[in-house]
Amino acid sequence: MKGGFKxxxxxxxxxxxxxxxxxxxxxxxxxxxxxxxxxxxxxxLELARDGTLWEHIGASLMRVGLGxxxxxxxxxxxxxxxxxxxxxxxxxxPLFQILRPISPIAWIPIAILxxxxxxxxxxxxxxIASVFPMIVQxxxxxxxxxxxxxxxxxxxxxxxxxxxxxxxxxxTLPQIIxxxxxxxxxxxxxxxxxEMIALRSGLxxxxxxxxxxxxxxxxVIAGMIIIGLIGLMLDGIMRxxxxxxxxxxxxxx
Amino acid sequence: MRTKxxxxxxxxxxxxxxxxxxxxxxxxxxxxxxxxxxxxxPSGCGKTTLMNIMAxxxxxxxxxxxxxxxxxxxPNSKGxxxxxxxSVFPWLTVKQxxxxxxxxxxxxxxxxxxxxxxxxxxxxxxNNYPHExxxxxxxxxxxxxxxxxxPEILYMDEPFSALDALMSLRMQNELLRILxxxxxxxxxxxxxxxxAIHLADRILVLSQRPARIQASFDVPFTxxxxxxxxxxxxxxxxxxxxxxxxxxx
Numbered sequence: 001m002k003g004g005f006k007x008x009x010x011x012x013x014x015x016x017x018x019x020x021x022x023x024x025x026x027x028x029x030x031x032x033x034x035x036x037x038x039x040x041x042x043x044x045l046e047l048a049r050d051g052t053l054w055e056h057i058g059a060s061l062m063r064v065g066l067g068x069x070x071x072x073x074x075x076x077x078x079x080x081x082x083x084x085x086x087x088x089x090x091x092x093x094p095l096f097q098i099l100r101p102i103s104p105i106a107w108i109p110i111a112i113l114x115x116x117x118x119x120x121x122x123x124x125x126x127x128i129a130s131v132f133p134m135i136v137q138x139x140x141x142x143x144x145x146x147x148x149x150x151x152x153x154x155x156x157x158x159x160x161x162x163x164x165x166x167x168x169x170x171x172t173l174p175q176i177i178x179x180x181x182x183x184x185x186x187x188x189x190x191x192x193x194x195e196m197i198a199l200r201s202g203l204x205x206x207x208x209x210x211x212x213x214x215x216x217x218x219x220v221i222a223g224m225i226i227i228g229l230i231g232l233m234l235d236g237i238m239r240x241x242x243x244x245x246x247x248x249x250x251x252x253x
Numbered sequence: 254m255r256t257k258x259x260x261x262x263x264x265x266x267x268x269x270x271x272x273x274x275x276x277x278x279x280x281x282x283x284x285x286x287x288x289x290x291x292x293x294x295p296s297g298c299g300k301t302t303l304m305n306i307m308a309x310x311x312x313x314x315x316x317x318x319x320x321x322x323x324x325x326x327x328p329n330s331k332g333x334x335x336x337x338x339x340s341v342f343p344w345l346t347v348k349q350x351x352x353x354x355x356x357x358x359x360x361x362x363x364x365x366x367x368x369x370x371x372x373x374x375x376x377x378x379x380n381n382y383p384h385e386x387x388x389x390x391x392x393x394x395x396x397x398x399x400x401x402x403x404p405e406i407l408y409m410d411e412p413f414s415a416l417d418a419l420m421s422l423r424m425q426n427e428l429l430r431i432l433x434x435x436x437x438x439x440x441x442x443x444x445x446x447x448x449a450i451h452l453a454d455r456i457l458v459l460s461q462r463p464a465r466i467q468a469s470f471d472v473p474f475t476x477x478x479x480x481x482x483x484x485x486x487x488x489x490x491x492x493x494x495x496x497x498x499x500x501x502x
Binding site: 156162166171249 | 342
């Protein structure tokens with residue numbers, strides 16, 4: 001990481017400038033409701049100290065973990081199957097292409113109808129949000145395996161199992177990881193939206209509840225920033241997957 | 254020596270919409286067991302199509318490819334195809350690539366993979382991924398992966414064309430060294446006449462599309478060969494003449 005600090009210096013500067021302008025504007029306008037960055041930090045510390053912050057973060061992460069995990073468990077095998085078996089692709093792809101552009105937010109009424117206002121609703125919404133991009137990426141990953149590799153496998157006359165484990169799956173893995181990265185990103189967007197509608201925990205709930213219970217905009221903004229930071233962290237974890245040696249070949253050029 | 258591969262009345266036509274493109278027209282030749290046959294011809298004459306048919310990836314419209322007297326319909330590990338592009342799996346290490354074609358139940362497969370990695374000069378690179386190797390090393394890995402399954406025939410389609418001239422020459426010598434240890438039947442497609450003279454026992458010249466055998470040259474020189482020798486140069490001129498190229502010697 002030589003020059004890492006130098007490289008991130010401009011971005012740190014931009015953030016500092018934004019925070020500075022924010023602070024100046026709030027003081028200049030003498031706003032009674034909109035908090036200063038200082039107030040946001042104080043509010044965050046308050047939440048951290050009484051433990052509610054961790055509960056909200058934990059609740060949101062748990063929902064994302066379950067919804068996203070279920071989506072991965074379905075999307076990867078299904079995507080591989082659709083990529084490999086032409087009949088499965090032509091049968092299922094049109095349906096998924098119709099479902100895919102529907103915003104997960106549009107599913108909220110149906111989620112509440114089917115699953116009520118418990119944990120199942122946001123988990124379902126996260127599942128819906130992340131499953132389609134992962135299916136699409138996995139399928140296209142199989143479709144774009146270079147013919148020369150499939151031919152080589154055919155030449156050596158290996159079993160179907162070996163063909164799948166040593167060629168099809170690893171060849172598709174980089175695309176699967178891209179799909180997971182997109183899927184997790186969408187999942188994190190959706191969990192917050194879903195928690196704003198119902199429930200009594202989670203970062204989305206924290207934001208809406210802070211506003212409703214006495215215009216605590218310091219906590220609203222604290223919630224937003226924490227969501228952003230955790231989103232960044234989740235993306236960082238997915239990036240770690242991209243740096244695995246087994247997939248370097250695909251991202252190297 | 255007995256006949257290993259027989260190409261009998263092979264024809265192939267591709268249809269593109271209304272257009273019919275006759276690529277190979279009534280091709281016949283035999284390859285003896287352990288023989289190294291190079292096939293040269295003008296570009297676009299159907300050499301690669303011929304290779305794909307011989308290796309079993311493509312079915313001829315009529316005629317047959319016989320290996321040991323039996324028709325070859327599908328590819329199998331008795332004959333491995335090596336192409337210009339290469340097909341070493343980039344997601345497997347060199348060792349894993351070598352193990353790929355070996356049956357899981359083979360008891361000494363690990364040792365075999367190491368042995369062939371060493372044979373092609375990749376000792377110490379077994380655990381490297383292909384993107385960590387140079388172009389020449391990648392070719393070595395590909396050759397080792399082909400040889401480790403003990404194929405009877407190697408089909409090489411412009412195997413060294415993507416390499417620079419020096420590396421190509423080095424790999425040709427390397428191939429000869431390996432073939433001296435393991436006697437294979439080899440069919441090499443190349444546009445490089447000197448490469449053909451350097452390597453082959455016999456050189457077939459294909460005609461323009463549709464491909465027929467236009468001429469056949471035996472290469473009587475013993476290894477190691479000097480392509481710059483007068484005899485070799487005379488052969489080169491004769492082959493180039495068949496290919497429609499005349500040049501001042």
